[in-house]
Amino acid sequence: MIYKILFAVLVLAMNFIRLYYMKRYRLHHTKEHEIKPLREKRLTQMMTLTMAVPGLLWLFTPWLAFGQFHLPGVVRIAGVVVGAYSMWWFYRIHKTLGDNWSPFLETRREHTLIVSGAYRHTRHPMYSDMMLWTISFVLITANWFYAATLSIGLAILLIIRIPDEERLMTARFGEQYRAYMAKTKRLIPYIY
Numbered sequence: 001m002i003y004k005i006l007f008a009v010l011v012l013a014m015n016f017i018r019l020y021y022m023k024r025y026r027l028h029h030t031k032e033h034e035i036k037p038l039r040e041k042r043l044t045q046m047m048t049l050t051m052a053v054p055g056l057l058w059l060f061t062p063w064l065a066f067g068q069f070h071l072p073g074v075v076r077i078a079g080v081v082v083g084a085y086s087m088w089w090f091y092r093i094h095k096t097l098g099d100n101w102s103p104f105l106e107t108r109r110e111h112t113l114i115v116s117g118a119y120r121h122t123r124h125p126m127y128s129d130m131m132l133w134t135i136s137f138v139l140i141t142a143n144w145f146y147a148a149t150l151s152i153g154l155a156i157l158l159i160i161r162i163p164d165e166e167r168l169m170t171a172r173f174g175e176q177y178r179a180y181m182a183k184t185k186r187l188i189p190y191i192y
């Protein structure tokens with residue numbers, strides 16, 4: 001029960017951050033160029049199916065009980081700490097991107113390329129942060145089925161989106177983005 005509450009608090013925090021920036025996005029966004037909106041729509045549906053739906057089922061129904069495995073309490077609490085840290089970063093990264101943030105792959109007329117803060121060493125800190133919260137959710141829920149759907153969902157997102165996003169940013173910022181790519185890693189500072 002306690003893990004369900006802690007999990008729900010983290011998911012709520014994540015949704016509050018998202019909703020706040022979605023509201024800003026709706027108010028300020030000036031669409032300039034977007035990439036394959038259909039593919040983006042499919043990706044969003046895929047994430048709902050692999051991340052949100054099983055998460056809600058785990059929280060509110062007994063249907064995923066077959067997937068529970070044992071994890072010591074201290075490990076699950078470590079998951080909560082990692083989760084709280086990842087939500088803090090989630091907020092910070094949104095703030096750093098400011099009005100350049102979008103739930104889709106697109107640029108705005110006044111788009112500026114952010115290369116500092118969380119973007120200093122990696123080009124996709126928000127996706128790295130999603131890896132962090134995936135680890136957190138796996139530890140808290142201790143459910144192999146949810147662990148599998150979450151990881152598959154995240155892997156599909158990263159494999160499809162990152163190359164598309166880098167193509168979009170290169171088309172928009174040209175040499176400036178190429179130089180930024182040469183100086184940074186994709187997801188993990190100094191490693192990949």
Ligand code: SAH
Nearest residue numbers: 100102104105106112113114124125126127
């Ligand atoms: N991939 C990034 C951003 C995800 S949000 C991350 O993981 O942190 C997706 C939007 O961010 C895209 O529509 C793109 O236009 C914008 N974006 C991505 N990298 C950016 C950067 N360095 N500066 C400004 N906007 C960026």
